[in-house]
Amino acid sequence: xxxxxxxxxxxxxxxxxxxxxxxxxxxxxxxxxxxxxxxxxxxxxxxxxxxxxxxxxxxxxxxxxxxxxxxxxxxxxxxxxxxxxxxxxxxxxxxxxxxxxxxxxxxxxxxxxxxxxxxxxxxxxxxxxxxxxxxxxxxxxxxxxxxxxxxxxxxxxxxxxxxxxxxxxxxxxxxxxxxxxxxxxxxxxxxxxxxxxxxxxxxxxxxxxxxxxxxxxxxxxxxxxxxxxxxxxxxxxxxxxxxxxxxxxxxxxxxxxxxxxxxxxxxxxxxxxxxxxxxxxxxxxxxxxxxxxxxxxxxxxxxxxxxxxxxxxxxxxxxxxxxxxxxxxxxxxxxxxxxxxxxxxxxxxxxxxxxxxxxxxxxxxxxxxxxxxxxxxxxxxxxxxxxxxxxxxxxxxxxxxxxxxxxxxxxxxxxxxxxxxxxxxxxxxxxxxxxxxxxxxxxxxxxxxxxxxxxxxxxxxxxxxxxxxxxxxxxxxxxxxxxxxxxxxxxxxxxxxxxxxxx
Amino acid sequence: xxxxxxxxxxxxxxxxxxxxxxxxxxxxxxxxxxxxxxxxxxxxxxxxxxxxxxxxxxxxxxxxxxxxxxxxxxxxxxxxxxxxxxxxxxxxxxxxxxxxxxxxxxxxxxxxxxxxxxxxxxxxxxxxxxxxxxxxxxxxxxxxxxxxxxxxxxxxxxxxxxxxxxxxxxxxxxxxxxxxxxxxxxxxxxxxxxxx
Numbered sequence: 001x002x003x004x005x006x007x008x009x010x011x012x013x014x015x016x017x018x019x020x021x022x023x024x025x026x027x028x029x030x031x032x033x034x035x036x037x038x039x040x041x042x043x044x045x046x047x048x049x050x051x052x053x054x055x056x057x058x059x060x061x062x063x064x065x066x067x068x069x070x071x072x073x074x075x076x077x078x079x080x081x082x083x084x085x086x087x088x089x090x091x092x093x094x095x096x097x098x099x100x101x102x103x104x105x106x107x108x109x110x111x112x113x114x115x116x117x118x119x120x121x122x123x124x125x126x127x128x129x130x131x132x133x134x135x136x137x138x139x140x141x142x143x144x145x146x147x148x149x150x151x152x153x154x155x156x157x158x159x160x161x162x163x164x165x166x167x168x169x170x171x172x173x174x175x176x177x178x179x180x181x182x183x184x185x186x187x188x189x190x191x192x193x194x195x196x197x198x199x200x201x202x203x204x205x206x207x208x209x210x211x212x213x214x215x216x217x218x219x220x221x222x223x224x225x226x227x228x229x230x231x232x233x234x235x236x237x238x239x240x241x242x243x244x245x246x247x248x249x250x251x252x253x254x255x256x257x258x259x260x261x262x263x264x265x266x267x268x269x270x271x272x273x274x275x276x277x278x279x280x281x282x283x284x285x286x287x288x289x290x291x292x293x294x295x296x297x298x299x300x301x302x303x304x305x306x307x308x309x310x311x312x313x314x315x316x317x318x319x320x321x322x323x324x325x326x327x328x329x330x331x332x333x334x335x336x337x338x339x340x341x342x343x344x345x346x347x348x349x350x351x352x353x354x355x356x357x358x359x360x361x362x363x364x365x366x367x368x369x370x371x372x373x374x375x376x377x378x379x380x381x382x383x384x385x386x387x388x389x390x391x392x393x394x395x396x397x398x399x400x401x402x403x404x405x406x407x408x409x410x411x412x413x414x415x416x417x418x419x420x421x422x423x424x425x426x427x428x429x430x431x432x433x434x435x436x437x438x439x440x441x442x443x444x445x446x447x448x449x450x451x452x453x454x455x456x457x458x459x460x461x462x463x464x465x466x467x468x469x470x471x472x473x474x475x476x477x478x479x480x481x482x483x484x485x486x487x488x489x490x491x492x493x494x495x496x497x498x499x500x501x502x503x
Numbered sequence: 504x505x506x507x508x509x510x511x512x513x514x515x516x517x518x519x520x521x522x523x524x525x526x527x528x529x530x531x532x533x534x535x536x537x538x539x540x541x542x543x544x545x546x547x548x549x550x551x552x553x554x555x556x557x558x559x560x561x562x563x564x565x566x567x568x569x570x571x572x573x574x575x576x577x578x579x580x581x582x583x584x585x586x587x588x589x590x591x592x593x594x595x596x597x598x599x600x601x602x603x604x605x606x607x608x609x610x611x612x613x614x615x616x617x618x619x620x621x622x623x624x625x626x627x628x629x630x631x632x633x634x635x636x637x638x639x640x641x642x643x644x645x646x647x648x649x650x651x652x653x654x655x656x657x658x659x660x661x662x663x664x665x666x667x668x669x670x671x672x673x674x675x676x677x678x679x680x681x682x683x684x685x686x687x688x689x690x691x692x693x694x695x696x697x698x699x
Contacts, residue, residue, distance in 0.1 A: 287672075291669055292597070294665060295594075295597040295598055295665070295666075295669075296597075307665075308664065308668075311665050311668045311669070312668050312671070314668075314672065315668050315669065315671050315672030315675065316672070316675070318672040318673075318675075318676060319672060319675040319676055319679060322676045322679065322680075323676075323679045323683075326679065326680070326683040327683070329683070329687065331686070331687045331690040331691065331699075332683050332686045332687050332690070334686075334690055334699050335686035335689060335690065335697075336686060341682075348675075389642075392641065392645075393638065396634060396637070396638060396641070397634065399679075399682060400630050400631060400633075400634040401557075403556075403630070403682065403685075403686075404556035404557045404630050405557075406686065407554075407556055407562065407689070407695060407697065408556050408557065408558050408562075410689075410697035410698050410699060411562060411695065411696065411697060411698070412696060412697070412698035416698070418698070419558075419560070419562075420558045420560075424558050424559065425557065425558055427557075428556070428557025428558050429557060431631045431635075432631060432634070435634070
């Protein structure tokens with residue numbers, strides 16, 4: 001046990017990943033706001049190719065998903081896997097390589113998109129040199145994560161690690177298969193798939209990137225940080241494990257719902273639809289598990305900004321995971337597909353779920369890592385209302401636009417011809433796009449406030465040294481509670497003004 | 504009473520929490536009106552102006568379709584009201600709140616009142632105009648939810664905030680269900696004529 005006391009968790013890399021994640025969030029959302037403005041004022045590209053909608057749009061999605069999202073996932077995975085395994089990170093130098101290597105890929109990959117390099121596959125636009133670099137970095141991520149689990153001093157593997165592990169394995173599989181291509185030049189390649197097969201593989205990738213990265217990975221966050229924040233075991237650990245396997249089995253089939261009424265076999269579309277509907281069960285099992293965990297803890301609960309974000313994120317998770325299967329029904333999809341309703345759905349997930357759960361997690365993690373209270377709780381509360389208002393305004397605007405588009409595009413006159421032209425319909429969307437721009441600005445301003453708040457909390461400070469608590473033999477005990485798994489570690493408590501360094 | 508719920512909702516919340524039967528019954532009496540007003544406005548608006556979805560020409564459909572749409576709208580609002588009351592009452596046990604059906608029903612009525620009043624915008628069924636009118640109404644209703652729930656349910660504001668967020672989740676799902684069901688019905692030939 002003497003050697004244990006010398007060990008400390010490697011939180012420096014976590015802190016750096018959080019900082020990068022915040023920077024990408026601000027930049028990625030700024031590009032999103034610019035895109036929203038371009039839809040109103042197309043002249044905002046100033047005649048520059050690199051500022052055109054077609055190049056900025058993948059920059060926005062890649063910046064948010066891979067810059068903001070993956071950096072946050074790496075940070076929270078590294079933070080929680082140490083504490084649920086009671087050991088510091090395996091090969092911490094490799095973790096640092098992951099951290100900086102990933103940022104280099106996001107930065108140079110983003111620049112390549114602006115230069116017009118693209119494979120034209122949605123969410124997988126980066127060309128083959130970046131695909132290879134991503135694969136190498138992802139393997140490094142896997143080595144650090146699974147190496148830490150292999151070294152664990154706790155018998156059970158806590159459920160958050162199952163979700164993070166699922167994310168690492170499935171994304172590796174999807175990324176490699178979907179990006180199989182024959183390089184032509186440094187900035188061009190030819191996919192080995194063609195036609196309908198290409199479409200099916202692309203949406204097998206695309207939908208499961210949403211599933212295992214934007215849903216499964218972030219559920220890993222929920223399963224670690226929610227019980228920690230609520231100071232309460234998961235309401236039903238058995239349900240969390242069952243929902244993990246049901247989620248993993250079901251999600252992988254749902255991709256064809258992106259190709260309804262398309263040139264793929266109808267039975268494949270129907271299979272995608274049915275599996276999407278089944279998916280509601282494991283998705284909501286997790287939401288109910290989360291909400292019940294919080295609600296069981298109310299007697300000892302003091303609400304801080306982190307918990308507000310996490311609870312609201314669960315509400316939007318409930319909305320997005322209900323809306324998705326509903327939109328996968330073919331008779332609904334015929335109205336909603338290719339309309340702004342889909343954009344609204346994506347953003348109820350991306351803003352309401354992914355961003356809010358990440359913000360809540362950062363508000364929880366940063367003060368504990370730095371050993372000081374949050375710089376300003378008031379700013380965090382203002383951020384909460386801006387995030388809620390921005391998200392609501394965004395999805396209401398897109399619902400209005402999407403329903404209108406769906407109905408108008410399908411309207412037929414007495415002789416069976418389309419009543420409205422595409423141009424005519426789109427001309428009527430300008431007011432909604434104005435609202436969307438306003439919503440984006442509101443959400444972005446909240447994110448900037450958070451960035452200021454967290455950087456002031458971190459400014460000039462190193463992470464506090466936290467050692468793994470002592471464990472007796474291999475614990476057989478209650479793996480459902482991260483507290484029970486970890487024992488009580490010094491970073492469990494929220495620093496207050498009276499503890500640690502005053503703000 | 505109608506004006507009182509809009510102008511001084513705080514007092515109404517306290518009266519409901521205190522079990523003031525006069526106030527609770529007065530609030531309940533306006534529930535039916537609040538549920539049927541939006542479909543009536545929608546029917547009148549669709550008859551007079553047609554649906555204006557952003558294109559130059561409005562979308563007209565026959566009287567049977569308008570009546571069917573308004574009928575389903577009323578049913579959906581009634582179903583939504585009842586299920587929200589039942590759900591809030593059920594959730595109350597989990598949050599250690601006071602959740603008798605009478606008080607919960609009155610609370611939900613006060614919360615939805617701004618939305619129902621704002622549905623007067625349905626008289627001119629231009630979608631963006633309706634969105635613009637509904638946004639402040641949604642903000643006001645959410646404000647009432649977060650403010651009123653802890654008072655009526657008699658729980659601390661922090662816990663009320665958590666329960667309110669859970670209810671927001673349910674209300675979002677209920678609303679998006681309405682959109683999905685509508686789209687499904689249009690596809691099956693009920694409502695506007697779509698080429699599917």
